[in-house]
Amino acid sequence: MKCYVTFFLCIFLIGCTGDDYYNLGIYEAKQGNHEKAVHYFTMAIEKNPKDNNAYFNRAYSQQLLGGKESKVIADYSKSLKLNPDDNEAYMNRGIVFMEIGKIDQAISDYKKSIELVSDYSSAYLNLGNAYMMKKDLDSACLNWKKSLELGNEKVFNLIQSNCSKMP
Numbered sequence: 001m002k003c004y005v006t007f008f009l010c011i012f013l014i015g016c017t018g019d020d021y022y023n024l025g026i027y028e029a030k031q032g033n034h035e036k037a038v039h040y041f042t043m044a045i046e047k048n049p050k051d052n053n054a055y056f057n058r059a060y061s062q063q064l065l066g067g068k069e070s071k072v073i074a075d076y077s078k079s080l081k082l083n084p085d086d087n088e089a090y091m092n093r094g095i096v097f098m099e100i101g102k103i104d105q106a107i108s109d110y111k112k113s114i115e116l117v118s119d120y121s122s123a124y125l126n127l128g129n130a131y132m133m134k135k136d137l138d139s140a141c142l143n144w145k146k147s148l149e150l151g152n153e154k155v156f157n158l159i160q161s162n163c164s165k166m167p
Contacts, residue, residue, distance in 0.1 A: 019044070019048075021040045021041070021043040021044035021047060021054075022040070022041065022044040022051065022053065022054050022057075024040040025037045025038075025039075025040035025041040025043075025044060025054070025057060025058070025061075026057065028040060029057060029060075029061050034061040034062070034064050034065050035061075035065065037057070037058075037061040038058055038061045038062055038065070041054045041055075041057050041058035041061065042058060045058065050082060051082075052078075052079045052080075052082035052083040052086070053079075055075045055076070055078045055079035055082065056075070056076065056079040056086065056088070056089055058075050059071075059072045059073075059075030059076045059079065059089075059092065059093075060092060062075065063092065063095075063096060069096050069099060069100050072093075072096050073093055073096050073097070076089045076092055076093035076096070077093065080093070085116055086116075087112075087113040087114075087116035087117040087120060087123070088113075090109040090110070090112045090113040090116070091109065091110065091113040091120070091122065091123050091126065093109050094106040094107075094108075094109030094110045094113065094123075094126060094130070095126065097109060098126070098129070098130055098133070103130050103133050103134055106126070106130045107127060107130045107131070107134075110123050110124075110126050110127035110130060111127065114127065119150050120150075121146075121147045121148075121150035121151055121152035122147070122152065124143045124144070124146045124147035124150065124152070125143070125144065125147040125152055125154065125155050127143040128140040128141070128142075128143035128144040128147065128155070128158070131143060132162070137162060137163075140162065140163075141159065141162060141163035144158050144159050144162075144163065145159060145163070
């Protein structure tokens with residue numbers, strides 16, 4: 001309710017700032033209303049085109065909605081241009097690249113995410129998955145094992161099923 005009160009006050013009294021729209025976008029995203037969230041993040045970007053968080057969150061909401069991969073990639077790319085040290089943006093953009101079959105770009109993004117945060121188990125999992133898609137089982141297994149070593153037990157079955165001949 002607080003967000004809506006803020007929204008009405010900013011419209012009728014002073015006009016919304018980019019931060020107001022951004023906060024409304026976060027509120028809608030947390031409620032699962034990703035279409036509304038995308039709308040508010042877009043408004044936040046219009047008010048402040050250098051808000052990397054608005055680009056990131058718009059990309060993430062669009063990613064959850066599905067079907068707009070080129071827009072999602074463009075928003076993550078813009079977010080990364082504004083904040084090149086965002087390992088999550090690399091990770092999420094890599095996921096979209098994998099979904100559309102651009103495996104080499106996905107691998108590059110996962111590696112960059114790991115370069116920024118070396119103990120990111122999910123990035124190792126996804127990097128392993130990307131290598132598996134390229135039929136590079138050795139690299140897949142090495143990355144899945146690193147993910148497991150970092151505490152990601154979700155990879156255990158992948159390792160058991162695919163890496164039994166590896167040390």
